[in-house]
Amino acid sequence: MKALIIAPAWIGDTVMAQALFMRLHQYTPGLQLDALAPPWVAPVLERMPQISRIIESPFAHGQLALLARYRLARTLAQGDYQRAYLLPNSFKSALIPVLAGIPERIGFTGEGRYLLVNRRHTLDEARLPQMSERFAQLAEAVGAPLPLPLPLPRLASSSARQEATLAALRLARPERIAVFCPGAEYGPAKRWPERHFAALSDDLTRRGYAVWLLGSGKDKAVADGIVRLAAAAPPHNLCGSTTLTQAIDLIAAASIVVCNDSGLMHVAAALARPLVAVYGSSSPAFTPPLSLDAHIVSLNLECSPCFARVCPLGHFDCLNKLEPSRVLDACLAASRVSVPAGAPS
Numbered sequence: 001m002k003a004l005i006i007a008p009a010w011i012g013d014t015v016m017a018q019a020l021f022m023r024l025h026q027y028t029p030g031l032q033l034d035a036l037a038p039p040w041v042a043p044v045l046e047r048m049p050q051i052s053r054i055i056e057s058p059f060a061h062g063q064l065a066l067l068a069r070y071r072l073a074r075t076l077a078q079g080d081y082q083r084a085y086l087l088p089n090s091f092k093s094a095l096i097p098v099l100a101g102i103p104e105r106i107g108f109t110g111e112g113r114y115l116l117v118n119r120r121h122t123l124d125e126a127r128l129p130q131m132s133e134r135f136a137q138l139a140e141a142v143g144a145p146l147p148l149p150l151p152l153p154r155l156a157s158s159s160a161r162q163e164a165t166l167a168a169l170r171l172a173r174p175e176r177i178a179v180f181c182p183g184a185e186y187g188p189a190k191r192w193p194e195r196h197f198a199a200l201s202d203d204l205t206r207r208g209y210a211v212w213l214l215g216s217g218k219d220k221a222v223a224d225g226i227v228r229l230a231a232a233a234p235p236h237n238l239c240g241s242t243t244l245t246q247a248i249d250l251i252a253a254a255s256i257v258v259c260n261d262s263g264l265m266h267v268a269a270a271l272a273r274p275l276v277a278v279y280g281s282s283s284p285a286f287t288p289p290l291s292l293d294a295h296i297v298s299l300n301l302e303c304s305p306c307f308a309r310v311c312p313l314g315h316f317d318c319l320n321k322l323e324p325s326r327v328l329d330a331c332l333a334a335s336r337v338s339v340p341a342g343a344p345s
Contacts, residue, residue, distance in 0.1 A: 001028050003083040004076065004102065006093050007037035007045065009061060011244070011263025012287065014041045015270050016132040017087055018153040019290075021050035023139035024085075034079070036096065043244040044267065047155040064092060073099030085138050086110075086117060106138050131287050152290050153270035157252035165249040169242065174210035178331070179254040179273075180235065181264040182226060183219030187309025189281035190260050192319050192327075194222060198229035199324040200258065204331065209255065211235035214247050214264060256335050258327065261287060269294055274334035276327055280319040281306050295330040297322065 003024065008014050014037070025031050034053040035045050045051045055076070059065055069092075077100045084097035086107030094116035097105045106119040114120070121142055128134045128146065132153075137146050166173055182197050184190035201211045213223040217240030227234045242250065247264065251257055252271045259265035259275065261282045268275045269291035277289045279298040283305035288296065298304075304318040311318075 001030065001083070002032045002034070002079065002081045003028075003085065004079070004081045004097065005033060005035040005037075005051070006084060006086045006088065006097065007035045007041060007057075008087050009038050009041065011041055011044055012266040013087070013131065013135075014044045015153050015155070015263070015266035016130075016287065016290065017135040018048055018050065018270070019132050019150040020085070020087075020135040020139055021048060022151045023136055025050055027139060034081075036076070040244070043248065044155065046245070047157070047248060049156065059092075066095075069096055070099055072096060076100040076102075087135060087138075091116070108134070108138075129285055132290060150290075152292070153266070154272065155248060155252075155267065155270040157249050157271060162249045162253045165242075165246045166253070169238070169246065169250075171236075171250075173253065176209045176255045177253060178204045178209040178211045179251055179257045179268075180211060180213050180226070181215055181219075181257065181259040181262055181268070182213060182222050183215035183239070183264075184260040184262040185216075185218065186262075186282075189306070189308050189311050189316065189319075190262065191222065192260055192278045192280070192322065193316075194225035195229050196319075196322070196324045196327070197226045197258075198231075200327055200331070201226065201230050201235045202232040203324065203328050204256075205230075205232040205235075212250065212254075213237045213239055214242065214250060215239040256331050258331065259289075265289055276330045276334055278319070278322065278327060280304065280316070280322075281308050281311070283307070293334065295334050297327055297330050 032052045035051050036055045036057050038057050042054050045054050073096045081102045083104040084102040086093050089108050089110035091112045094113040098116050105117050107117045108121045108123050136150050213235050219239040223237040223239040227237050251268050254273050257268040257273045257275045259277055261279050265277050269289035272293055275289055275294040277294055277296050284296045299318055299322050301318050
C-alpha cells in the first residue's frame with residue numbers, strides 16, 4: 001500500500017498530524033507513507049519515522065497555479081498511490097490528488113470540494129475538539145468513533161545531531177539552557193510581551209541558565225527587544241540565524257523551553273522537553289502542546305480565547321497581565337521533573 005499525505009502549511013499543524021501517521025501505520029503494516037509538503041514544514045516531517053519520502057509543494061499560500069499543479073500531479077501519477085489524505089480543507093489541496101488519478105481521496109468535506117473528496121468525513125467540532133483529533137479521524141471509517149487516547153507526537157533528535165548543530169553555529173553547550181521562542185506568526189495576540197520575556201530571562205540567568213532566543217527572521221525584531229530590555233546577561237538572539245532543522249536540535253538540547261502558542265511550541269512538545277506554554281488569544285483546548293512534560297500558563301480571562309490576531313479590545317490583558325513570576329514558577333516546576341537535556345528523542 002502506498003499513500004500520500006497532503007500536508008498542512010503550518011509547522012504546528014504538521015506536528016499535530018503525526019498521530020494520524022502513526023495510526024495509518026498501525027492499521028496498514030508495511031505502508032509506504034509519502035508527504036507532499038511546503039518546504040518550510042519539510043524539516044519537521046524529516047524527523048518523523050512514519051514518513052518515507054517528502055515531495056516539495058512549491059505553491060505559495062492562496063496560489064492556484066493550475067498548470068503547475070497539473071504538471072506536479074502528472075509526476076505524482078507515476079507513484080502509484082492508492083490513497084491520498086487531505087489534511088488542509090481547501091479546494092486547492094484536493095486538486096492534485098484528483099489530477100494524479102489517486103483513486104481514494106480522504107478528507108473532510110471542506111471548501112467547495114464535494115466531488116473531489118470521495119471518502120468524506122463531516123466535522124463534529126464538539127466530538128473532536130482538538131486539531132490533532134481531527135487529523136487522526138481521517139484514519140477511521142467515515143462515521144466511526146475515534147479511539148482515544150492518541151499517541152503523542154515524537155520528533156527524532158540525537159546527541160550527535162545536537163553536537164553537529166552546536167558546532168555549525170559555533171555554540172558551546174552550557175550546563176543548563178533555557179530556550180525562549182518569543183514569536184507567533186499568527187499575530188501579536190499570541191505573543192507574550194518582550195518586557196515579560198526579558199524579566200524571565202533575568203530570573204533564569206540568575207539561576208544559572210544560559211538563555212537562547214529561537215525563531216525565524218520575522219521574530220528577530222521581537223527578540224532584539226528582549227535583548228535590549230534584559231538587565232542581567234543578555235540572552236543570545238538566534239532568531240533568523242538557524243534553519244528549522246537546527247532549531248529542532250537546539251530545542252532538543254534545552255533544559256527548559258518557554259513558548260507562545262506557536263509552531264516551535266509543538267516542536268518542543270514533540271521533542272519531550274520540559275515546556276512552559278503561554279496562551280493568550282488562543283486556546284489549549286484546541287491546540288494544546290501534546291506532551292506529558294508541558295505546563296500551560298493562561299489567565300483564562302472572560303474575553304479569551306478570542307482567536308484574534310490583534311486584541312479586539314485593544315488592551316491585550318490576557319498577555320500583559322500574565323506576570324513573569326507566574327511563568328517562572330511554571331519553569332521551576334517543570335525543571336524539577338525534567339529528563340536530562342540533550343537526551344535522544
